[in-house]
Amino acid sequence: MGIMDILNAAPTNVSRRGFLAGAGSLVLATSLPVRPARGQEASDAPAVQAFMELRADGTVLLKSPWIEGGQGVYTAMAQIVGEELDLSPEHFEVEIAPPGGPFGINGGFRITGGSASTRSSYTLMRRLGASARAMLIEAASAQLGIPAADLTTEPGVVVAPDGTRLGYGELASAAMDLPVPTDVPLRDPETFRYIKAPTPRIDVRAKSTGQASYAIDVTVDDMLLAAIRHAPRLGLAPDAVTNLSEIEAMRGVHSVHMLDGAVAVVANKFWQAQKALAAADITWTEGQAKWPMPADFSSARFRDTLAKASGEVTPVESNGDAASALDSAETVIEATYDAPFVVHGQLEPPSATARMNDDGTLDLWLPNQAPEQFVGRAAEVAGIDGSQVRLHSQILGGFFGRHFLYETANPFPQAIKLAQATGRPVKLIWSREEDFLRDAPRPLGLARFRAAVGPDGPTALNVEVVGEGPTGRWYNAPAGRDPSATEGISGKPYAIANTQIGQLYLQNPAVIGYWRSVGHSMHDFMYEGFLDEIAQAAGLDPFEMRLKMLENSPRHHTLLQRVGDLSGGWQPGPYAVDGVQRARGVAMASPFGSEAATIAEVSLDLGTVKVHNIWTAIDPGQIVNPAVIEAQVQSATALGVSQTLVEELVYENGEPTARNFDMYPILRPDQMPDVHVEIVESGAEMGGVGEPGLPTVGPAIVNAVAQLTGRRVRSLPLSKHDFG
Amino acid sequence: MELTVNGQTHTVDVDEDTPLLWVIREELGLTGTKYGCGIAQCGACTVLVDGVATRSCVTPASVVAGQDIKTIETVEETDVGKRVVEAWVENQVPQCGYCQSGQVLAATALLSETAQPSDEDIEYAMTNLCRCGTYNKIRAAVRQASEA
Known part of the structure; x- marks a missing residue:
């Protein structure tokens, strides 16, 4: 069981996804809200005293179940709790909650990952804030001799009908001794002040002055x-x-x-x-x-092994009869796509x-x-x-x-x-060299596509994803039920009459890991690239063909139109800008509960691909902090551009050939496109924001390159192809 | 050897080839300067040596003895440095933050030398890597600090 997959798939009832034997031993991150603090009566009251310390100066120390690593989760937690507590987020100090107790879970399945932190704890955090506010009002009621029902709050203050004002700081100690109320009503979202606002992140100054400690x-x-x-x-x-x-x-x-x-x-x-x-x-x-690396292991040979692998393909998704449709089709196209091992390359060793x-x-x-x-x-x-x-x-x-x-x-x-x-x-x-040597890289992945193509696009699609996902490796998810092995090829929204998607499991000799957006980081590149090949074979515009395939999926249809508008209207090109030809490509993805659509604009510079602009429309359903979402899409875009243009961890003789950023380049400032983000809040269930901006970037770029050069890239990164 | 860091002269007893980075971090206890790659690729270790952005991970401490070394801890002591930090905060540049000491100092060196940098000046000076991809925000912040 991969936490990401669980949280991603069903934040409120993950057990139905439990593909592990003995899944009963697993308690999920989402059970966190109802675990009482030690010493509390077993009830569904949130563990206010454990999560929050109300201080005499009116500030709050909040324990976040989620670790901060730049994704802005400490700020999001402060916004959510502050909204219900009625205290501005700037008055919060946030630190990581210790293991166990009300923060941890049986079996230890609290993870900061899967773009799941905010969405999986949103209600808990609101209830914490609301309960604490009720306790402050109760304490004020006792102190003033005025019924609680007659008291209200303004940010940081309890206010009585006669205008008497008691700061949260003065009430803190009395309030924290009170029992935690259950069933406190939550604020009407129409009245939100902090949630949905572009609240500045609370750690930015410390991180701009060298004061943040790692x-x-x-x-x-x-x-x-x-x-x-x-x-x-x-x-x-x-x-x-x-x-x-x-x-x-x-x-x-x-x-x-x-x-x-x-x-x-x-x-x-x-x-x-x-x-x-x-x-x-x-x-x-x-x-x-446990997993010794074969002395003759080479990533290039491993890619060929995956390409030729035969064996049982475990079904993941199917509808219609893809085999028959392919057999009887007049036009069938096929292609094999692959993506390399990549390291995390986080800058802190x-x-x-x-x-x-x-x-x-x-x-x-x-x-x-x-x-x-x-x-x-x-x-x-x-x-x-x-x-x-x-x-x-x-x-x-x-x-x-x-x-x-x-x-x-x-x-x-x-x-x-x-x-x-x-x-x-x-x-x-660990020196950087040791980090490269023992990192758990994103697995090299490969998929084999076949499509039957009619005048309106694909009539049948068969995909065999070959290899192993990190959730198979670390949580024993069997083939066919390991989303990390196929997500981005499975889970696509397009209407295709006959579809058969399966996984051909083949163990990866490397110690593989989760990499931002996991399976999506490569599979959407493969799928969306092949989708453009289908459009080409059908003689259709790739943007228009996608719109048509999404006619019955209004959320996706809208999102695609919005990214088209954001980019100034869909125009594949090529067209000249300052005398240099540019072209555009489009791609969509459905990662981690959110939806994304991206258009990329590229040109060639001395035979290498230059990405000028990335336009992304993202629909996370509901939002907490638009500034954080924009920053996360920028960040995910950078990693997406980086892996598409230049990243590849090569193994020869059982060893990675690169041990640092000299032999393994990552995106430089001059390679960064201008990123334009539009947030579309559809009102659907809240999705993640840390990873969903990544998967569309690679295929949009590769599709733009095909539009510009006529060359279809099916193997990343682009730097290994010469476009001169 | 004697090193002048943030206006104070320190006597440190280290091997001649000890990189300035590790003297700053381990002998002087100033941890705002970061180790990222050790081979001058990423710039997380950037400090100012006589005002010039310098990658301290490959600079032997002995080479800069007697020069004026400034680290992120005192960046706000100059008007330019203060402007850069304010622009960083206003533009909400940092994400994980690990590279930002170096980024802020690289920007401070640039703007101290060239008050009104061209796009090319910025591209030439701002070469530090950021794995969170804050490059658009960095550019906006440098622009803003230069216009203040």
Whole structure:
């Protein structure tokens, strides 16, 4: 079970998606709202005292179940609670809630991911705010001797009929001692002041002045610093450091450690550790790993293996009779699409600080998207009980899926081992090179398409998606029921009379992970690219053909028209701007409960693709902060352009050939298009906003390139194709 | 060696080849300057050396001994720096924020040198990477700070 898929699919009743054996042990993030705080009567009252501290100065400390990593979730939480509490978001301080208690879930399935944070906790946060406001009114009532029903609030103040005003700060302590009321009515959305407003994010000044502190900045008394070098290929183990005594004698070096598949140097300072490690002569031998990388693994060969794979195709979606329709069709087109491994490339390198305490407990400071799961693993590694682990989650210097619990991609198990071995707190930092080596990349993916094409577009579509999704890897989702393996090819809104979509499972030798928008990050590129091929084969305009295929889906039809309007009216081109030919492409996606439509404008510059403009219309159903949505679409667009233009992690001989941003470029400022965003609030159920801006970007660009050059790109990134 | 950082002279006992980045972070305890790649690709480690944006991860500390080194912690002590920070806040530039110390200092160096930069000037000076893709906002903020 992938949390993303669960939350994405059914935020209020995820258990029906439970494809795991023993799904009864899984409690979902959405059960969080009704778990009472310790000491509270078992009721459905929200755990106000656990989540909120009302302070004497009238400000609120709010514990967010979700970690902040740039997506603006702390601000969103402050807006939502503030709306019902009647307190402006600027008076909130937000920090991450600790693991467990009312914040955590049995089995640890609280995750910050799947673009699910706000939508899955929206009602809880509103109820928290509303209940706290009722408690403040109750406290004022007792103090003033006036019935609660006669009191009202203005932002931060309880107001009596006679004009008496009591600030929330004065009432805080009395209010927090009161029982939490249930069934407090929520505000009429028509009267929202903070929700739906472009509220400034509360952490922007600290992040503009170097004051924001991340895991890599953590300092603990008496700590040592550690650097690590992993075996170049997963599955190898360190045999020896042949110049060990020389390394141990280097300045600042405390000790050298042979770990599972790695060698670590612990020193007084990180640079000393790093320098000593660089000087270490390490020999490697075959060792143990859960997923050892074959010594001859090559990503290029793996792509060919996927392309040729045969075997059982597990159905994912079907309607009509695609096989018969394809057999009897006059015009059938087929194509194979692929997308490469890509790294997360979050700018903060992974780190973890571990301290074993005299009483046997463990303190851990680290980046994570799943606190309860990290506690569980940490306890296992340290050989202690989960209750003895204190996890201090730090804000994330970018994540994009990097900080889930992955078998070999997280530094904290090593930090724990080093803290145990040295008897001192240890902060372990992975260099960028080690991050590239042990990241859990987005899997290389491939799909084989066949379509029967009639005069109005496709009459039948058959797609075989070959490979493995991260939800299969990490949550045992079987083929056919692993959305991460097919989403973006499955779940499309277009009306096609006969459709057959299936997954041909083939294990990926790499340790694969979740990457922003997960399966959508590549599958929508494949599907929407092939859809343009169908339009071309039918002699239809790709925009008009999509509109026609969406005639019975008003939400999508509207969205496509809106992005056309946003771009100044659909015009595929080519046309000249300043003497250079440009063209446009269009694509749509339905990721994480939201809908997106994008038009891209491209030209060629010395044989490489230049993206000038991206217009995206996004419909998240209902919104909390339009400024955050706009920022998230900008950000998702940048990652989408980046992976489309330049990103590809290549493996040869079982090792990635790139170990840093020199050999693995990511989007530069001069490659960034102007991004134009329109938010369409359809009123549908609230969807996500962190990921949905990404999936449409690649296919819109690739479709624009085909329009401009006549060349259909079916394999990313564009940088490996010469358009000169 | 002696290093002048944010107007204060510090005596630090480190190997000559220790990168300025790690002296700033580990010897002086100023963590606003970030480690991103270690090979001068990303610019998260940008500091000002005699006013010039400099990637401290590949700059040996010994090379800049005696020069005027400024880190993000004191950026608001100059009018230009203050304007840049205000423009960053007003344009809501940062997302994860990790690269933004470097971005703010790169912009401060640019505007200190060229008060009214052209688009080309901005493109030439603002080369730091941002994985959150805040590039449109960065450009808008640099523009705004230059017009203030």
